[in-house]
Amino acid sequence: MTRRTPWKYVALAALGSAVALSACAPSSGGDSGGGGDKGKTTLTVWSWRVEDEAAYNKIFDVYEKSHKDVTVDFKPFKSTEYNKILATGLSGSDGPDVPQVRSYGQVQATIASGALVPLDGKVDLTGWDENVLASAKGKEDGKLYSVPLAQQATVMYYNKGLFEKNGLKAPTTWDEFMAANKKLKDAGVVPIAVGAKDDWTLPIVHEIIGAATFGGTDFQKAVQSGDKSFTDPQWVASVKLLKDLEPYMPKSVAGVASTDAQTLFSAEKAAMYPGGSFDLAVLQKANPKMQIGVFEVPPAAGAPSGAQPTTAGWADGNFAVSKKSKHQEQALELVKWMSTKEFGQMVADEVKQISAVPGVENKDEILQQIADNYEKHGSPYLLLTDFRYGTPTGTDLLGKGIQEMLLGKKDAAAVSKDLDTGVKTWFKPGA
Amino acid sequence: MSALPGLRAGALTAGRRSRARSSQKPVGGVTASLLLWGYAAVALVPLLLMVASSFRSNADLISDPLGAPWPLSVASYKEAWTVGNFATYFANSLLVTCGAVALSTVVATMAAYALARGRSRIFRWLEALFLSGLMLPIHLAILPIFYLFDGMGLIDSRLGLVLMYGASGVPFSIFVLTTFFRQLPVELEEAAQLDGASTWQTFVRIMVPLVRPAVATVAVFRFVPIWNDFLFPLVLLRREEKYTLPVGLTTFFGENATNYSAVFAGLVITTVPLILLFLLATKQIVAGLTAGMTK
């Protein structure tokens, strides 16, 4: 046996497998930034809206026309994995210049890690809705860290055709609402499509059905000041409404997935679907022929006097500037542009969301109606806007609680009590 | 020498007498026969339902979940394959799985040969080191792997997955192949070397052809867990165009959960290659499952 041959062959084998591997390797070099054009800055924008990629590319093309020295590279990631991707991206080596960040309590960890640039004095957001602005601020320092993109609202959708067929109109009183439920059920239609298997949808359902009953904005103020808590009878009554409505939800509702609920609605087997304004595009696409309407659920018995139906809202999709960006100036310029009406109008037209920029018109009639409703009698979606600043979050607690209530394991009072105890582990009223 | 006691113990109880079937009657008689075939139905019907549902239209599925798949519709497959990006996911899975299996099989065959034939004590030590990997829950090291990859620029890279899976397949492959090499007579190699062949030549021309059955077992058996793995691509990949099937399926399920027939088609697409592999290589899979039990 000679000594040299094995060395040679092993080296060859190693080289061979390396070549083979790199041949297998994808052309990953293509998208790793740093385009060829000299003097041109590439800004990387990260987002969790994979479905809006085409719309954003269109929007940023407009920006590139007026900013010849900048190319915007829009990179969307899967929504459910986005938090992980963003956290590691902002601290790692190849992060974004302008990341889309979460809002309210959920952006606090990102802010606390020092990954975002404060925007006070750099971006002017005077005249914006206060509830929307709160989404972009640090809880600790009160500074502005992002520019809100869109307003979302909780909405009760209904199938106009099914309502007409049963001689019904959008209800204006609780009694009318219950009568409609009964009539629909008797006609063999599922009145309200709820998917209680996915507990995150339940606080939204509660907000839609119960907001008028617990008192919307007034209740928020009372809870913040410490005058009221979630054990308040009005709140408990609002939670109980969901149990009362259980007969009008799909059978075995606790096992129904939220997507099953959507299917029931778009297959016209269910007449109403409580969801978010973000669901509209999906619903319209699933059944383009269906006539969709929206209404605000009226207050039930036991509501405070003078209680009004309300549309609860919040902001999301905010864009921020990463502290690690090598192009601070250009990134800031882009984020500034995102607070203009030009950008807002394109968000409304292309992304089909209610822009956070004040005074933007929506072409979609339903979307405009939701926006009007919020403007006229809007309230904050309390558990999301105010009770996600610590764990356990208000939405988590109520979601799981309602799930247990629908399974018959807890009553509304216990659910509310657990919510109160849970958030009070970190929430201090009057602070 | 093996990491698991049962593996060694199995060798001790199994094998020798398996062919000497006595005249005794099977346990349980006709009742047992019925039960056995009944259980076969339990094992298969859900999978058959999956296939049947994938050939029905969505409207059909919604109105009657139990209906028959007539008329056959392949629309859901078209939808999943093109709109749902399954063509991409499928190619990625194939690339990653084949690459990783090839890599771990090649390096493990070389190492196993040396471990089986090496006389120095260092080889015993190395063998023990490799075999300790049989019991390492590698998924728990996902965080360091993540930051290791981040440092090497291997995040969001299919090559990274190939290296990762290639490495994690090394212990099992070495375990099976070393056992196999040990059973081969030394005379063949000695003869080859007398004829002037180098160690490498002996390995490639004489030994590798002889261990082909074991190499097939290792390759086929490693294919399944890599094809099905979920955690690593979930954490290490970022963009949809690089997703492998299990992660792509999760995305698809999240976005199209209301299109049941397309989801069923996605499930079938993810599964079909493994069923094909199983039908072609039942022997190797069974051998892999009982590796160590039968010598």
Next chain:
Amino acid sequence: MRRRSGLLFVAPALILFGVFVLYPMVTAFSYAFYHWQGTTRGGFAGFEHFTTLFTRAPFKTDMPRALLHNVLFFLGTMAFQNTIGLTVALMLHRRARTRRMLQTLYAMPYLVSPIVIGYLWTLLLSPTFGPVNQLLTKIGLESWALPWLGDPDTALWVVILVSVWQWIGFPVLLYGAALGGVPEELNEAARVDGASHRQAFFRITLPLLVPAIGTVSVLTFIFAMEAFALPYAFGGSTGNPAGATDFISLLFYRTAFDSGAANAIGTSSAMATLLFIIIFGGALAATAVLRRHERRITG
């Protein structure tokens, strides 16, 4: 083979294994003992992260619950695998013509990705569009048409049973192979001495199967403690409904990659270390017991 050329043959495997398996495995532990600010490592933290796991929300409540689910998952899987698996293997034994065929059929679900299995059963068990409840209703068992995956009382058992359904082919194969190794003469001799079939099984066959049962147990233990993809497909990363299908790996995943907490690396690494100790400790203990048993039966 010479030492030098031998080492060259081992080198590629060793490098690959060292870089991508051993090194991350070893560093995984060290992560648990430092403070972290995002991905920047701070000072030495001692056992602080470990105490966090038992004293702070949400870990204080989520850890024990998830661990309990892992243990129930293990025990449930064991109970079914060993009873059903062994019975099936016994019934298959000596059925020369159909054994191969049936073993193959039973092993089919094993091939399918746990993610696929999870989604498949989610769809099959859906109360609105799932065939299972539809069938139950049709054959007059309407009271059985429950929200199987929506009720915290049943969801975990669904996960366990589906997992058993998927893996049963494996113990059937192993026990089949082990049964093939039990010398017929022993059983026949016992029968001649007047032992019943039953006695022969419990006195002769079963003790000889202990090593195989041990292997299945150890592998099931590791598998149950690591369970991730199947519960993820059933209940998402939060273990819906109401945390009823939460497992340690899911909690680890949420903490490490989804929480965005500044100290996520430290806390989640402590969790991984703990799980590693449980898995390794459990497996080693089982191994020791089995070795002793082996020595006894081999005399």
